[in-house]
Amino acid sequence: MSGNPDANQYTPTFNGVAGWQLYFGPHYSTPVAYTFGEWMHIKVVVAEKQAEVYIDSETPTLFIDDLRGNFGPGGLSLSANRSPFYFANFSYQIQDKPVLTGTPKVRQELPENLITRYAVSTPVPEALVAETLSLPSSELPAKWTSIGVENNGVANLARVSKINGDANTVFVRIIIHSDSEQVKKLRFGYSDRVRVFMGEQALYAGNNGYMTRDYRYLGTVGLFDQLYLPLKPGNNELYFAVSESFGGWGIMAVFEDMDGIEVN
Secondary structure: OOOOOOOEEOOOEEOOEEOOOOOOOOOOEEOOOOOOOOOOOEEEEEEOOEEEEEEOOOOOOEEEOOOOOOOOOOOOOOOOOOOOOOOOOOOOOOOOOOOOOOOOOOOOOOOOOEOOEEEEEOOEOHHHOOOOOEOOHHHOOOOEEEEEOOOOOOEEHHHOOOOEOOEOEEEEEEEEEEOOOEEEEEEEEEEOEEEEEEOOEEEEEEEOOOOOOOOOOOOOOOOOEEEEEEEOOEEEEEEEEEEOOOOOOEEEEEEOOOOOEEEO
């Protein structure tokens, strides 16, 4: 990927799930045109929850303004996959207060009417929802966890869920209280696959996985899909059954307007 926007990526991992489909763009990746067959000098400086990466440069090639993983004691490792390469002269230095010379990039404001909190179930096998046209309440898990969105508007489901064998799917629930019978437009994004249910009724199924649309399709999460929700007076339960295979487990959603509705 030499020279491409994702040639270098910072990728946090949560419960064994890498999150690069949730954390992407100029805050987490940067293009570099490599010189192949020659040594490259790499330096990483970490200070609290920020870091900067140098690649054959005197100034930071990438400044990471919000390290995302769980913080605590750990280790360092070097590894390789896909392409052969070599390491030499590895060293590290512990400093009390390392100085970072880079500056964070300005973040875009989150969209209006963003859903900022979801209830997330314990994982279930994807086969439970793969072909169903209805979702009986008796098949829903009993345990739910509340999760908020991060500063990019995405709820990282791997923070509260872990894939266990074929149990790679969680139900993500919001309750919409409507003042009247009406239709509301909802824009949303997900990774990797989703089935959407209003109450027990299936409304939508989609696949946003890595390389599912062409050989360079990354499957990153954005507000690329939309639904027109048929709301009834009172509480309406909306479920996203989100399945994960690779690269990130997440959901985000935005209402076009909030007139006559409240979301819990």
